[in-house]
Amino acid sequence: MSIETDSPETLARHSAKMAKKKAARDKIMAGKSGEKGLIIVHTGPGKGKSSSGFGMILRCIAHEMPCAVVQFIKGAWDTGERRLLTENFGDLCQFHAMGEGFTWETQDRERDIAAARAGWEKAKELIRDPEIRMVLLDEINIALRYDYLPLDEVLDFLREEKPEMTHVVLTGRNAAEGLIEAADLVTEMTLIKHPFRSGIKGQAGVEF
Template identity: 80%
Template sequence: MISDGNDAEDGAVGADPSLDARHADKMAKKKAARDRIMATKSGEKGLIIVHTGAGKGKSSSAFGMIVRCVAHGFPCAVVQFIKGAWDTGERRLLTGHFGDLCQFHAMGEGFTWETQDRARDIAAAQAGWEKAKQLISDPSLRMVVLDEINIALRYDYLAVADVVEFLTTSKPPMTHVVLTGRNAKEELIEIADLVTEMTLVKHPFRSGIKAQPGVEF
């Protein structure tokens, strides 16, 4: 018999019936346990979701959920607190193809070090929050993303107490609100139903690579 030199690889998978049987039994038990857990999860509610941390992916994750809403035909909205001056891919997509389902409000004028005008930044953040409250109060909207609002809160352009009070007392019960940006306030984390912290491991910016279309915007 002539060997092609890959005998070990050819017989590595599925060669041990007892191993396959143990694996099948283990997976069956895991599925049964998961089914029992899922059977207890029948409730639904509008979630307060926070994406924070130094790593990339906070806004990207939020826009991924907006795309899901659009795919399901759910009306939704986005308020951008910082990146309003940017021509982003998500803005092009949502306004150009799904404007009937997703309202997009770019209220910011850029990062604070770009404007260098605190009063102007505060005014833009306040205008963004007023628009956000209007949108969140509309029960026909399934989801509202407040992109980079955590930055506005970090610099005290908005009062976190006002944001927390509104979300806990005035948000319709089935409306999801997603708040993004690093350095989320503890008060916001406390009331959130879902908090994810993006951890920075490596970033191309540190190697001299600039922000690129399709990756950052």
């Protein structure tokens, strides 16, 4: 099967269109020179919130930027990301698994609150360290949703004590409106299809 080639006129129009787009993009980028530590929120019912956060952690590691992870819910799980980071990049990335599982697994609110509080105290310690460039607070939105942590306390700390150049990533469904308003970058993962609905369980390499 042969592939038709575009005419010279079509190629010329395409080149002119792309040149115009590049000039407009370059003009936009020329006005973007500032840098700051960002508050980043990954939320929504779709898959990929934690995965995206760990992708950013790997970027930091690739740039030799010290970083840290605090897991608020999945601490009892043996996850691939936990193995990878602790076994290969412990010199650049601290990993603290503080949770004991989802709230329906522990069935003990006081224990869940204590675990969330311990996770938040560790998170504050890490965020305060100016040498650490990014801190991922994995599934903290769940702890906030169930009132295991006071939202105002978290927002006040991020506003008043986070070092200027430190990035903080907060993941989990149902991010609070106050957190969304305070964030610099918010991404909502939407759910279109999920194999769980077809009777397929979570699998290594995909879910953990």
